[in-house]
Amino acid sequence: MNALDVAGIVCMTAGALVFLVGSIGLLRLQDFYARLSGVSIAGALGTALLLLGLLLHYPTVDNAIKIGLALLIQLATAAVGGNAIARAGYLVGVKPTEKTQFDDLAATEKDG
Secondary structure (H helix, E strand, C coil), X not given: CCHHHHHHHHHHHHHHHHHHHHHHXXXXXXXXXXXXXXXXXXXXXXXXXXXXXXXXXXXXXXXXXXXXXXXXHHHHHHHHHXXXXXXXXXXXXXXXXXXXXXXXXXXXXXHC
16 A cells, blocks of 8 residues: 555545534534535535545546536536525525524515
8 A cells, every 4th residue: 555545545534524524514504505515615625625536546646636626616616506595494484593693685675
């Protein structure tokens, strides 16, 4: 086992732990918006770590191109999807927790 294999295993394990923390956050966070934020951040970071670990475990130029494209597509679509889900929740009236101090969208809708 060489250093790249060890680094790959460490990255993949860290990615799995990020997904575990995200799933615990899904159960523990207080409202829809906090849960969505926690899950989307964990999904992006966990996927990035898993793909980096995979690249370190199998380091070839072909794999670097494939993994780079997969990561780019995943990060781009996750951001758009998370935004769309949050906006849909807001439009159907999902209320944030009482601890939420300020609603940027409500202030914008009143102005225009």
